[in-house]
Amino acid sequence: MPLWNEYHLPTSVDEAVALLARYDGKARVVAGGTDLILDLQQGNEHPVEALVDVTRIVGLNEIRAEAGFILIGAGVTHTQIVDSELLQRTATALVEASYVVGGPQVRNVATMGGNVAHALPAADGTTALNALDAEVEVASLSGRRWIPFTALFLGPGKSAIDSTREVLTALRCKATGLREGSASARIMRPQGVALPIMNFSVWVRVIDQRIDAVALAVAPVAPTPFRCKQTETFLKGKSATTETIDAASEPLLTECKPRTSPHRATAEYRQEVLPVLLRRTLSKAIERATTGVVVPEIYRVE
Numbered sequence: 001m002p003l004w005n006e007y008h009l010p011t012s013v014d015e016a017v018a019l020l021a022r023y024d025g026k027a028r029v030v031a032g033g034t035d036l037i038l039d040l041q042q043g044n045e046h047p048v049e050a051l052v053d054v055t056r057i058v059g060l061n062e063i064r065a066e067a068g069f070i071l072i073g074a075g076v077t078h079t080q081i082v083d084s085e086l087l088q089r090t091a092t093a094l095v096e097a098s099y100v101v102g103g104p105q106v107r108n109v110a111t112m113g114g115n116v117a118h119a120l121p122a123a124d125g126t127t128a129l130n131a132l133d134a135e136v137e138v139a140s141l142s143g144r145r146w147i148p149f150t151a152l153f154l155g156p157g158k159s160a161i162d163s164t165r166e167v168l169t170a171l172r173c174k175a176t177g178l179r180e181g182s183a184s185a186r187i188m189r190p191q192g193v194a195l196p197i198m199n200f201s202v203w204v205r206v207i208d209q210r211i212d213a214v215a216l217a218v219a220p221v222a223p224t225p226f227r228c229k230q231t232e233t234f235l236k237g238k239s240a241t242t243e244t245i246d247a248a249s250e251p252l253l254t255e256c257k258p259r260t261s262p263h264r265a266t267a268e269y270r271q272e273v274l275p276v277l278l279r280r281t282l283s284k285a286i287e288r289a290t291t292g293v294v295v296p297e298i299y300r301v302e
Contacts, residue, residue: 074113
């Protein structure tokens with residue numbers, strides 16, 4: 001039995017949503033296909049009548065600054081994100097997170113939109129976008145709407161986007177400004193390409209050597225993207241020092257409850273690395289915010 005019967009390459013969002021409507025729930029959106037095609041092949045998804053490939057849609061593979069935001073088309077690949085000088089300067093955490101997605105072959109085809117639409121809360125790009133307070137644009141026959149990035153996640157692999165009738169068209173986050181910085185890091189097994197044991201992403205604003213605002217995103221600790229709100233509250237207003245960061249480990253370990261994964265790590269090990277990742281990412285983000293020097297660490301994976 002074929003996994004699909006028809007394959008369409010629309011060149012506009014309107015054409016794509018019209019195709020989905022024509023198949024009345026029997027078609028699926030595909031971009032890089034690094035998740036969907038495998039799910040179809042392995043029987044995790046039922047065969048469909050048609051695939052609607054959005055990679056030829058004008059604008060969906062662009063990265064640009066727009067009205068104080070950084071706009072990332074849903075068809076932008078992780079390689080494009082890593083190579084983007086604009087994102088290296090204004091969304092450094094996302095660049096560092098994208099660099100550790102799979103290997104080069106995967107990054108060359110896997111898209112950020114697909115990463116989000118698949119609704120995996122521990123994905124590298126997902127964690128960085130959470131720290132950057134991202135939003136997503138969703139298109140359907142009734143029009144387009146921007147919604148908070150986290151509103152898409154209903155549970156692991158469960159998205160609020162109906163991929164048989166809707167198209168995720170773009171993501172956006174505010175550009176990192178003066179006295180602001182961001183960073184991402186992950187712990188993974190050293191052998192080859194591996195899934196993350198823990199992901200950590202940070203955004204911070206530092207004014208007069210104090211933490212004026214901060215966002216901490218960590219995964220996997222919950223069925224949906226998780227922000228460390230208690231730790232953020234603890235840090236706000238305090239001196240941007242190593243002592244403050246070390247003291248923040250206590251509220252961090254109180255609110256983050258990772259589980260044991262038979263394929264990744266025990267809960268106890270994950271708790272041990274959480275303060276390490278907090279110190280690594282927040283220190284780097286503070287350094288970037290105070291010096292204005294932004295050089296993504298995309299050549300060191302530990």
